[in-house]
Amino acid sequence: MSVIQPHAAVLIPGTGSDDVFVRAVFEVPLAAVGLRAVTPAPVPGPDLVAAHLAALDAAAAAGPIIAGGISLGAHLAVEWALRNPDLCAGLLLALPGWSGEPDDAPAAVAATFGAADIRARGAAAALDSAVAGVAPWLAAELTRAWTGYGLGLADSLAVAVRPAPTLDELAKIDVPAGVAACVDDPVHPAEVAAAWARALPRAALCTTRLEIVGVDREALGRAAVLGLLRARGA
Missing domain, CATH: 3.40.50.1820 (Alpha/Beta hydrolase fold, catalytic domain)
Incomplete structure (x- = not known):
């Protein structure tokens, strides 16, 4: 080999x-x-x-x-x-x-919901929901990363739900x-x-x-x- x-x-x-x-x-x-x-x-x-x-x-x-x-x-x-x-x-x-x-895999469901929530309520409100109740370190990671995606965040989450x-x-x-x-x-x-x-x-x-x-x-x-x-x- x-x-x-x-x-x-x-x-x-x-x-x-x-x-x-x-x-x-x-x-x-x-x-x-x-x-x-x-x-x-x-x-x-x-x-x-x-x-x-x-x-x-x-x-x-x-x-x-x-x-x-x-x-x-x-x-x-x-x-x-x-x-x-x-x-x-x-x-x-x-x-x-x-x-x-992806079917009902938890990560796929989370990404699909996140994209829909951003489009419905805006990134700030969706982020507030995404970090509610999670560990502080994870909330900080999500806040930095999601903010960095700017206006492309919803599309970025949606396109990830693929085979x-x-x-x-x-x-x-x-x-x-x-x-x-x-x-x-x-x-x-x-x-x-x-x-x-x-x-x-x-x-x-x-x-x-x-x-x-x-x-x-x-x-x-x-x-x-x-x-x-x-x-x-x-």
Whole structure:
């Protein structure tokens, strides 16, 4: 089995999230294993997904990369890997939201409701509802990220509700993959991440907790990187 040497790890943010959070999660854990983190900023609006995929293409123009991300970013990393098997050296997949059609997956329902609420009541009122009752750290993350999307926020949330890779598609990817889940995350069920890890031929699942990520963002990145290292050694 040949080993593809990556020149960087490119991490895509989740729905309504941003490159600031992705960098806080992954930059230090990746540096610890000698990898450079590339964290493209989202391009708000209906072309959000296309821009994320284009960012992976641009990074891979310099050579093979590790593709990854959080939530939607994990979905898109796999989608890109399926199209570019010779350029993908590995995967870092944190908090996948669903497999196949979104249906009633909690993350898809939240994004659909958020987009509709923004269009009905405006971004400020929708944000107030989105952060009501959530942990202060998560409220701060959402407030910064959603504000950064500006007028493109509703379209950005809506376009993210799309088919994710199926388990059959995941089974076709023969690169090492680190899969990370938070066992206390109701929006990104750990069962989804576990199913992804089982379907991928060379994957390891590592878990943490949202309450830990709240005080240590890197905990999520460490889980994914540890999974990747274990998958490489398997």
